[in-house]
Amino acid sequence: MIFPSIQFAAFFTLVLPLSWLLMSRPALWKPFITVASYVFYGAASWSFCFLLAGITAGNQLAAVLIGRAQQERVKRGIVAITVALDLGVLGVFKYYGFFAQQTADVLQKVGLGMPLPLVQLALPVGVSFFTFQAISYVVDVKRGLLEPARWLDATVYLSFFPHLVAGPIVRAREFLPQLATPRDPEHVAVGAGIELIALGLVKKVVIADFLARTVVDPVFAVPQAYGGVDALTAAYAYTAQIYCDFSGYTDMAIGLALLMGFVFPQNFRSPYRATGLRDFWRRWHMTLSRFLRDFLYIPLGGNRHGRLLTYRNLLITMVLGGLWHGAAWTFILWGALHGVGLIVEHALGGRVRMPGWLRWLVTFHVVVFGWILFRSPSLSAVGIFLSRFIAGGSATLLTPLVLISLLAVIGLQLIPIGPVEALQVAIARTRPILLGVGLAVVIVFAGATVSSQGVPPFIYFRF
Amino acid sequence: MGRFDEAGERRYSAREAVLVVLLVAVLLALFEGPSILHAGERMTGLGGEIIRGVGRPAASASKRLELAEVAHDSTSFLTPNESLGSAGGGFSGSNRSASAAQLPAVTPDAFDPTKLGLPAPPKRSLHTLLVTGDSMSMPLDSDLAQQLVPRVHVDQDPHIGTGISDSQIVDWGKLSTSQVRNDHPDAVVVFIGANEGFPMAGPNGRQIECCSPEWAALYAERVRIIANTYRQNGDARVFWVTLPDQREAAREKIARVVNAAIEVGVQPWADQVRLLNAASIFTPNGYRDAMPIAGAETIVRESDGIHLNDAGSKLLASYVIADLKRDFTY
Numbered sequence: 082m083i084f085p086s087i088q089f090a091a092f093f094t095l096v097l098p099l100s101w102l103l104m105s106r107p108a109l110w111k112p113f114i115t116v117a118s119y120v121f122y123g124a125a126s127w128s129f130c131f132l133l134a135g136i137t138a139g140n141q142l143a144a145v146l147i148g149r150a151q152q153e154r155v156k157r158g159i160v161a162i163t164v165a166l167d168l169g170v171l172g173v174f175k176y177y178g179f180f181a182q183q184t185a186d187v188l189q190k191v192g193l194g195m196p197l198p199l200v201q202l203a204l205p206v207g208v209s210f211f212t213f214q215a216i217s218y219v220v221d222v223k224r225g226l227l228e229p230a231r232w233l234d235a236t237v238y239l240s241f242f243p244h245l246v247a248g249p250i251v252r253a254r255e256f257l258p259q260l261a262t263p264r265d266p267e268h269v270a271v272g273a274g275i276e277l278i279a280l281g282l283v284k285k286v287v288i289a290d291f292l293a294r295t296v297v298d299p300v301f302a303v304p305q306a307y308g309g310v311d312a313l314t315a316a317y318a319y320t321a322q323i324y325c326d327f328s329g330y331t332d333m334a335i336g337l338a339l340l341m342g343f344v345f346p347q348n349f350r351s352p353y354r355a356t357g358l359r360d361f362w363r364r365w366h367m368t369l370s371r372f373l374r375d376f377l378y379i380p381l382g383g384n385r386h387g388r389l390l391t392y393r394n395l396l397i398t399m400v401l402g403g404l405w406h407g408a409a410w411t412f413i414l415w416g417a418l419h420g421v422g423l424i425v426e427h428a429l430g431g432r433v434r435m436p437g438w439l440r441w442l443v444t445f446h447v448v449v450f451g452w453i454l455f456r457s458p459s460l461s462a463v464g465i466f467l468s469r470f471i472a473g474g475s476a477t478l479l480t481p482l483v484l485i486s487l488l489a490v491i492g493l494q495l496i497p498i499g500p501v502e503a504l505q506v507a508i509a510r511t512r513p514i515l516l517g518v519g520l521a522v523v524i525v526f527a528g529a530t531v532s533s534q535g536v537p538p539f540i541y542f543r544f
Numbered sequence: 545m546g547r548f549d550e551a552g553e554r555r556y557s558a559r560e561a562v563l564v565v566l567l568v569a570v571l572l573a574l575f576e577g578p579s580i581l582h583a584g585e586r587m588t589g590l591g592g593e594i595i596r597g598v599g600r601p602a603a604s605a606s607k608r609l610e611l612a613e614v615a616h617d618s619t620s621f622l623t624p625n626e627s628l629g630s631a632g633g634g635f636s637g638s639n640r641s642a643s644a645a646q647l648p649a650v651t652p653d654a655f656d657p658t659k660l661g662l663p664a665p666p667k668r669s670l671h672t673l674l675v676t677g678d679s680m681s682m683p684l685d686s687d688l689a690q691q692l693v694p695r696v697h698v699d700q701d702p703h704i705g706t707g708i709s710d711s712q713i714v715d716w717g718k719l720s721t722s723q724v725r726n727d728h729p730d731a732v733v734v735f736i737g738a739n740e741g742f743p744m745a746g747p748n749g750r751q752i753e754c755c756s757p758e759w760a761a762l763y764a765e766r767v768r769i770i771a772n773t774y775r776q777n778g779d780a781r782v783f784w785v786t787l788p789d790q791r792e793a794a795r796e797k798i799a800r801v802v803n804a805a806i807e808v809g810v811q812p813w814a815d816q817v818r819l820l821n822a823a824s825i826f827t828p829n830g831y832r833d834a835m836p837i838a839g840a841e842t843i844v845r846e847s848d849g850i851h852l853n854d855a856g857s858k859l860l861a862s863y864v865i866a867d868l869k870r871d872f873t874y
Contacts, residue, residue, distance in 0.1 A: 266558035529619030
């Protein structure tokens with residue numbers, strides 16, 4: 082079930098009132114919301130629910146055992162086994178085909194070619210997200226930052242539908258305390274919730290899908306059919322599309338959770354305003370970057386063991402971050418690009434003086450270049466795409482509407498944050514009934530922009 | 545204190561949250577009732593029943609109060625879909641090619657000249673290729689474009705989620721007319737059939753359910769209208785890809801009828817509308833996920849058991865290219 086769909090609208094219209102009706106009785110509310118979340122997840126495929134249940138049971142068992150264990154090495158052992166199993170599940174669904182194919186290709190080249198077992202596995206939606214949440218839970222318990230939760234609480238945490246399929250990656254420390262007491266029905270951020278849902282809808286349905294349909298998909302599918310200006314337009318358009326698609330989803334997820342009384346962490350903070358890659362990763366997919374920092378970069382040693390090891394740790398973290406997105410060399414290269422960029426920033430250490438606007442320009446275009454790698458279907462397609470930049474040809478895709486979309490998405494992020502946030506707060510304080518009418522109008526108008534092909538899936542559903 | 549507390553945004557009650565959501569639901573039901581009903585008709589299972597249960601009274605109220613019309617008129621300027629309103633060739637009764645009382649004439653176009661012992665007609669120049677259909681035509685369209693661009697202009701025009709038997713989203717009769725008017729393609733590759741099996745209106749307006757011979761006949765008639773449009777009186781060639789076997793039995797039942805109907809539908813123009821039998825390529829002995837390609841067992845179907853994956857699509861593209869080369873130079 083995707084958020085901008087009639088099925089979800091019907092689902093949420095039923096679930097929200099029931100949720101608040103049962104909220105004061107956690108013994109009823111928790112099973113109810115668990116069932117509702119599994120219904121939401123099962124709409125994609127019922128078999129995926131077994132995977133979610135299995136991950137939940139395995140990690141909760143591990144957390145309980147860690148809580149009971151006295152010895153540190155026992156706790157470490159349980160964490161190691163659990164994380165290995167979680168990553169193993171991820172590996173089988175996401176990476177088996179890729180590694181099998183790469184291995185087969187290498188064996189073929191050295192004359193040892195043999196047929197490897199072919200496995201056709203559908204990628205369960207959201208598996209990358211809930212396995213990472215499960216890992217964060219178990220590790221935080223082991224670190225003593227959290228007590229093992231009750232079974233039902235852990236189940237609610239891992240299956241809660243607003244964040245289930247594409248994040249944000251909510252830490253157990255952020256969510257479980259919110260389950261400790263029923264949400265206060267007298268203090269609900271209705272305005273902010275409605276505003277975020279409307280904003281997310283416009284970003285995803287109106288802007289992202291428009292840019293995908295009219296510019297990005299045609300050019301990235303057959304780059305050789307387009308000239309340099311169109312290729313450049315497509316690169317900028319994908320930069321705007323992926324931001325609107327992913328942050329749009331996150332906005333809706335956060336908004337829906339707010340209406341239910343829960344607060345999720347922020348996931349995006351004007352990322353295209355960044356004046357360095359370190360700054361970028363503090364603004365883009367913030368919950369993933371903090372996960373990678375806390376569970377990969379710091380355990381590897383972080384920056385505590387000298388320059389060379391710091392660079393190694395940065396590169397490993399970013400390459401694995403790229404690999405998390407999918408089993409393809411383009412994702413690995415994208416991660417490596419950011420890793421190398423972070424290393425260069427670290428190495429220069431502020432020694433190169435650059436005006437702020439130039440730092441922004443360089444950072445922005447490194448990010449844009451990275452998105453070309455991210456979006457291209459293969460390495461050879463990257464080469465073809467980049468070669469178009471030196472080709473002639475007229476601008477066939479840079480229509481006024483495309484230009485306005487690009488300027489709006491990127492330009493609005495450059496506006497000082499203070500006035501934007503003040504405006505958001507002012508809108509959120511509007512009377513709910515007016516916000517409701519406004520949301521209905523937004524839905525009707527946004528729905529009119531949907532083509533006969535329907536609303537495409539969110540980009541991050543693929544991960 | 546959370547960021548929403550700092551801004552004092554948690555100032556409303558749960559009751560207001562619920563009322564807002566219910567208000568939005570009611571407004572959407574009133575203004576988009578027909579869309580809700582239509583979405584429900586395309587869904588199966590309990591979810592579909594619930595949506596249809598909501599959609600029927602919503603559509604009725606919406607039409608009675610003329611609110612659906614208000615919503616449509618206010619937002620029609622935003623639609624990205626091509627306006628097919630003025631395009632001819634739709635699936636209305638007035639466009640039926642022959643009445644039951646008349647025998648359709650057999651014309652020379654029904655014959656492949658080589659089967660009559662005649663030389664093949666000279667090859668034509670291929671300037672524009674239209675690749676169209678539903679999601680089955682992807683990524684075949686990109687694969688063909690990769691191989692033909694820049695020598696040939698390839699117009700990729702998939703319409704995901706549409707079907708010949710479901711005219712509510714897109715009327716393929718009108719769409720094909722519009723495509724030909726805009727592109728004047730020299731050749732058209734059609735691959736459609738993943739969203740079929742919908743009831744169609746028979747001669748007396750009665751809804752004919754899939755997958756009876758009557759339904760097959762209606763489907764064949766629609767295929768005939770589309771093929772006739774695409775062939776442009778013999779100026780173009782049409783390459784219609786039939787469906788490979790489907791994994792699910794229910795889908796396979798529909799696919800079998802669709803393929804049979806396509807075969808009948810294109811019969812009047814064997815010389816100009818060629819069938820590419822995907823079943824013989826991918827599923828000669830029933831459904832399979834993988835097949836040998838260049839000596840290596842390769843998965844060629846998506847995990848849904850319906851679509852071809854990248855490897856399958858590339859293989860299909862090679863067959864299409866081979867067919868194109870028989871009729872065209874480029």
